[in-house]
Ligand SMILES: Nc1nc2c(ncn2[C@@H]2O[C@H](COP(=O)(O)OP(=O)(O)OP(=O)(O)O)[C@@H](O)[C@H]2O)c(=O)[nH]1
């Protein structure tokens with residue numbers, strides 16, 4: 289399998305905040321209360337710059353019908369970012385998704401425990417353990433002040449790819 293080091297795939301169940309995390313990264317969220325709410329239809333691909341290097345961000349739609357296409361979308365990525373919303377229920381689904389698609393991931397995978405601003409959100413340690421040890425980072429995609437953190441996480445993980 290030929291790995292494309294500059295390809296970063298965000299995957300995870302519907303509504304966990306993949307597109308919002310990407311909007312935050314790309315500087316599209318101007319007001320912390322305003323965030324995109326439209327589900328991603330199929331796939332959205334955009335360019336970004338990490339450490340001054342061009343990369344492509346693949347935002348995989350999480351609705352059931354789109355998961356049929358994930359086998360193809362996840363191929364050859366340099367980094368796969370598995371997003372969950374840090375609830376017990378979603379974590380179970382996320383683990384199943386990981387098990388179902390892990391064969392496709394030729395690359396490194398990390399997890400984002402998103403929606404940390406919501407009460408009862410499970411912390412990174414719990415999420416990491418339940419996902420079998422995937423390096424996990426806490427995030428809250430609707431918090432503007434966390435943009436730099438999102439960028440740093442990806443830059444750090446991509447630099448480890450070298
Ligand atoms: N409270 C809170 N809400 C969030 C957070 N991240 C995303 N949301 C909200 O969750 C909803 C779904 O976010 P999306 O980014 O569209 O989710 P997605 O994972 O891209 O969903 P699909 O495209 O359907 O796979 C939106 O209403 C967001 O505003 C967060 O960190 N905290």
Ligand SMILES: [Mg+2]
Pocket residue numbers: 306307308326327328347348349350
């Ligand atoms: Mg989306």
